[in-house]
Amino acid sequence: MKLSDHESSMLAGEEGPARQFAMQQIVRVGEFYDASDCVEISQVHLMADPEATGEEGIAFLEQLAELPDKQRHVRVPTVTDPRGVDFKAYSKLRQSKDQVDLEKRLSAAFEKLDIMLTNTCINYQTIMPPVLGEHVAFGDTGSSIYANSVQGARTNFEGGPSALAAALTGRTPRYGFHLDDHRRGKALFEFSFQARDLSDWGAMGALVGQQMSSYWDVPVIQGIDKTPGSDELKQFGAALASYGSTPLFHMIGVTPEAPDLKSVFDTQPPDPTGFNKSDLNTFLKSYWPDDAQLDVVVFAAPQLSLMELKSLADLLRGREIHSDVALLAATSPEIKSAADRMGVTKSIEDSGGLLLEGVCFYQMYAREIGEANKWRRLMSNSAKLVNILGGYGYEPMLTSMKNCVESAIAGKIVGGPAS
Amino acid sequence: MSTSKKFVGHKGVGQKVTGVALVAKDNFSARYDLDRGTGIFSRPAHKLFGQSYVGKVLVLDLSKGGVATAWMLREMVSREMAPAALLLNSANPIMAQGAAFADLPLVDRFETDITQAIETGSLVTVDPANGTVTVE
Numbered sequence: 001m002k003l004s005d006h007e008s009s010m011l012a013g014e015e016g017p018a019r020q021f022a023m024q025q026i027v028r029v030g031e032f033y034d035a036s037d038c039v040e041i042s043q044v045h046l047m048a049d050p051e052a053t054g055e056e057g058i059a060f061l062e063q064l065a066e067l068p069d070k071q072r073h074v075r076v077p078t079v080t081d082p083r084g085v086d087f088k089a090y091s092k093l094r095q096s097k098d099q100v101d102l103e104k105r106l107s108a109a110f111e112k113l114d115i116m117l118t119n120t121c122i123n124y125q126t127i128m129p130p131v132l133g134e135h136v137a138f139g140d141t142g143s144s145i146y147a148n149s150v151q152g153a154r155t156n157f158e159g160g161p162s163a164l165a166a167a168l169t170g171r172t173p174r175y176g177f178h179l180d181d182h183r184r185g186k187a188l189f190e191f192s193f194q195a196r197d198l199s200d201w202g203a204m205g206a207l208v209g210q211q212m213s214s215y216w217d218v219p220v221i222q223g224i225d226k227t228p229g230s231d232e233l234k235q236f237g238a239a240l241a242s243y244g245s246t247p248l249f250h251m252i253g254v255t256p257e258a259p260d261l262k263s264v265f266d267t268q269p270p271d272p273t274g275f276n277k278s279d280l281n282t283f284l285k286s287y288w289p290d291d292a293q294l295d296v297v298v299f300a301a302p303q304l305s306l307m308e309l310k311s312l313a314d315l316l317r318g319r320e321i322h323s324d325v326a327l328l329a330a331t332s333p334e335i336k337s338a339a340d341r342m343g344v345t346k347s348i349e350d351s352g353g354l355l356l357e358g359v360c361f362y363q364m365y366a367r368e369i370g371e372a373n374k375w376r377r378l379m380s381n382s383a384k385l386v387n388i389l390g391g392y393g394y395e396p397m398l399t400s401m402k403n404c405v406e407s408a409i410a411g412k413i414v415g416g417p418a419s
Numbered sequence: 420m421s422t423s424k425k426f427v428g429h430k431g432v433g434q435k436v437t438g439v440a441l442v443a444k445d446n447f448s449a450r451y452d453l454d455r456g457t458g459i460f461s462r463p464a465h466k467l468f469g470q471s472y473v474g475k476v477l478v479l480d481l482s483k484g485g486v487a488t489a490w491m492l493r494e495m496v497s498r499e500m501a502p503a504a505l506l507l508n509s510a511n512p513i514m515a516q517g518a519a520f521a522d523l524p525l526v527d528r529f530e531t532d533i534t535q536a537i538e539t540g541s542l543v544t545v546d547p548a549n550g551t552v553t554v555e
Contacts, residue, residue, distance in 0.1 A: 025516070025519055025520060028432050028519035029515050029519050031430065032429070032431065032510075032515045033512070034517070047486050047487070047489075048490065051485035051487075052450070052486075052489075052490040053490045053492070053494065054493075054494030054497075054498075055497075056490070056493055056494040056497040057494055139486055140485075140486060141484075141485050141486055156512045156517070157486055157511065157512050157513050158486075158512075158524075159486040159487075159488065159489020159512070159516045159517060160486070160489050160490045160491075160518040161489055161490065161516055161519070161520035162520075163521075174452070175512075176492040176512060214455075214481055214509040214511070215482075215511035215512065231431065242485065243479065244483070245446075245448075245482065245484060245511050245513075273528055279465045311490065348509070353421070353509070374454065388450070388451055388484075388485070390463065391450070391451045391453075391461055391462035393461075
């Protein structure tokens with residue numbers, strides 16, 4: 001891997017141990033993928049919740065945070081993914097003091113590294129949306145797939161250590177989705193039905209994601225009649241990335257690199273794999289339980305936009321959530337502030353719901369809070385959340401926001417998985 | 420005469436190691452699939468559900484799921500609750516980044532389907548610098 005003089009000096013430790021670690025990480029990963037050199041990036045989205053980093057990762061970050069300013073400060077704007085604890089709400093969720101203490105240590109280390117604590121996975125909607133062709137280092141599968149696909153920016157999945165390396169050096173190995181060749185279509189999918197709501201968009205992303213055979217597969221989607229909005233593509237992409245580990249899709253006539261099929265396939269496009277209404281229903285039914293027991297309703301993964309929160313507030317206004325069921329929603333601190341100002345938070349919380357900020361359900365010790373609150377049966381309109389929580393001891397199911405709200409009010413599952 | 424079999428993949432990361440294989444034609448994510456506290460596969464739909472991965476050479480198909488694995492492998496290694504090595508048909512960057520950060524041996528991109536080539540219980544030596552795996 002070819003390094004510039006500056007990169008070589010960082011690797012040799014001439015700018016301190018933080019940048020040396022960063023270049024070592026870059027070179028190890030770069031050589032694993034035969035990267036020719038580094039590419040400069042403009043901004044970093046860093047995923048580092050305490051459940052993921054563990055005590056070991058926190059201790060590592062604290063070591064870096066002890067270095068002199070000049071050696072420890074990041075070199076490009078760097079923002080954080082959701083945290084593990086909402087300091088204003090943790091006691092309501094029965095989170096432990098240990099969890100809170102770990103989060104405080106982690107947040108303090110980030111501040112010393114000059115990282116901005118945005119605590120959001122929807123930075124592409126709310127902080128600084130990247131633009132077509134911009135090289136970035138995004139570290140959440142949802143933010144990566146949205147930036148690559150919908151905004152036409154260029155990133156690999158940059159997990160915490162590599163996103164940190166990018167932040168400390170302003171560069172990342174040039175491989176994968178930074179390169180034109182990897183951004184070409186690999187498989188074609190055609191939908192013969194239209195989504196009814198956000199949960200359907202997530203289910204559609206899941207259907208495609210289940211067909212992906214590796215990170216390098218780039219699905220191309222056709223058959224979408226009506227141009228989806230940002231929240232719809234957010235749910236679609238987040239589910240696709242979660243089920244498929246895939247950081248890029250093209251949607252013909254919708255996403256910027258795919259005005260038509262010939263723009264994304266070098267040769268004759270492959271025969272499309274079709275999905276019909278029955279595929280959607282089968283998928284939804286696969287999660288649906290036989291009885292009506294319900295413990296918790298969660299709106300998160302990704303965090304909700306102001307528009308999604310407004311929809312939720314409108315559904316809940318003047319109504320009362322059943323005492324047997326908890327209802328949680330998660331958003332970013334910026335959007336929470338807007339929701340507070342506009343009466344959206346009040347509407348959700350007056351009905352008995354809880355609006356969390358700077359966290360996302362699966363990144364806040366989902367297993368432990370499930371056990372502490374005796375939550376097992378979980379309902380959400382996020383396919384991504386449903387996919388993740390199966391491994392966390394929950395019995396999750398996917399349905400529309402409206403069905404979720406009606407069930408929370410009834411105190412049991414109402415409606416069905418399909419229409 | 421040696422009866423050992425050798426498989427060649429891409430150059431990997433981490434140090435040379437020998438261990439007992441645990442194999443399945445299924446995918447891998449540390450966050451989605453594992454109970455990292457007890458060291459077992461906890462996702463009911465996973466083919467290795469209920470089995471311990473600690474100290475094993477874990478042989479699986481693809482890395483899938485989220486980005487958390489990039490942090491988690493180092494934390495698992497620090498508690499001595501990690502696999503000895505990871506062999507995958509295709510590692511995504513999250514697995515490569517996590518293995519690089521953890522110094523956990525990882526090799527992928529073999530000339531054959533590695534989940535079919537190795538059987539659970541076999542003693543295997545993983546040499547990431549050369550991208551090779553030898554089955555005793």
